[in-house]
Structures are given as C-alpha cells and as structure tokens.
Amino acid sequence: MEEPARSRNPERTRQVVLEAAESLFSERGFAGTSMRDIAGVSGISQPLIHHHFGCKQELYVAVRRRGIHDFAERFPDLAIGGDQPLDVRSELTRIFDYLLENQVCLRLIGWARLEGMQPTLPEEAELTRSMVRRIERAQQLGLIRRDIEPVNLSAMLLSFIIYWLENRPHFGQVAAGTVDDRAYLEQAISLLERGLSPSSVEG
Numbered sequence: 001m002e003e004p005a006r007s008r009n010p011e012r013t014r015q016v017v018l019e020a021a022e023s024l025f026s027e028r029g030f031a032g033t034s035m036r037d038i039a040g041v042s043g044i045s046q047p048l049i050h051h052h053f054g055c056k057q058e059l060y061v062a063v064r065r066r067g068i069h070d071f072a073e074r075f076p077d078l079a080i081g082g083d084q085p086l087d088v089r090s091e092l093t094r095i096f097d098y099l100l101e102n103q104v105c106l107r108l109i110g111w112a113r114l115e116g117m118q119p120t121l122p123e124e125a126e127l128t129r130s131m132v133r134r135i136e137r138a139q140q141l142g143l144i145r146r147d148i149e150p151v152n153l154s155a156m157l158l159s160f161i162i163y164w165l166e167n168r169p170h171f172g173q174v175a176a177g178t179v180d181d182r183a184y185l186e187q188a189i190s191l192l193e194r195g196l197s198p199s200s201v202e203g
Contacts, residue, residue, distance in 0.1 A: 085138035
C-alpha cells in the first residue's frame, strides 16, 4: 500500500486528494460526489482525507481555492488590479483562453451555479473587485463610458465568455458545423469595444 508513505508526506497527500476531488466534483457536482468516491479515486483512506480536510464541504472549498490560486498565479495583474485600466481585448482573451484550456474549471463553475454553492469565497470576490477597479480606472481615463455600473459590466464580460464556452456544442448544431471560438471571441470583443466606447453615446 502507498498510503503509509503518503501519510508521511502531507503535502503530497493533499495534492493527490485535491486532484481526485476536483475531477469528481467537475464530473458529478458536489451532491453527486461522496467522500468514499474521493477515497476510491485518490487511493487515500477516508479517515486520512478527513484528517487533512475535515468534511466534504471544506474539501470542496479547497478545490475551488486551488483553481482561484492557479488563475491568480497565471495572471497576477488581473488578480491584483492596481491602477491599470481594463482593456476589453486583453481581459476577454486571457479569461477566454484560460477557461477554454481548463474545462474542469469551467465545469466546476457550471456545477456551482446549478447547485447554488454559495456564498462566494473571499478570493473569488477579490478577483471580481479587481476587475471592477480596473473598469473604474478605464472610466476615469475616458476609455469606457461612465453610464455603465462597473459591477454590472464585470458580470456582462464574464457572461459573454462563460455562456459561449458552456454552450458550444449547441451552437455548433445550430450552425450545422464546427464552432469557431476565435471568430466568436473577435466578434464579442468588437461588439463590446464599440458599445463601451464613450463615443457610442455621444450625441
């Protein structure tokens, strides 16, 4: 058995459990995944999983935090915010590419919405606040029209990406062909850039 060796390496044990839990939660959701399932896939006993993570809810939160930290490490400027104004093209492209490459993360987002897994974690809220601050900075600089509430705009930007990525098979059937992610992204950016430009509301 590998478990005794793993138990002497707590960090490795935690990573093995997190990987198994992430895979199962993304496939089955929170309600459809049991600690027994996670133990079976990870090869780590339930008592040891409880020792490291407590209950299933705490393990689920750890999985969500893992994804948030991965995104923040990849795009530290998006996570921190600072004084940089939001650029629609850069913002949408980076988030779009990240979620397209990380289907597990996308499925976790979908399950969280379906199962009503709230409240939002502090790290998730901070990522949104970072986007809001960058939108406000862009408005201050006259790059984005001021009549749009920054929080609402952050929701719109994310919705443009997530809805498309979650429903690509459907739109592929409607179009009777293969979906074109790049064409969608370019058209979404074009639509948003024109609509968000202050000149679009000038008389």
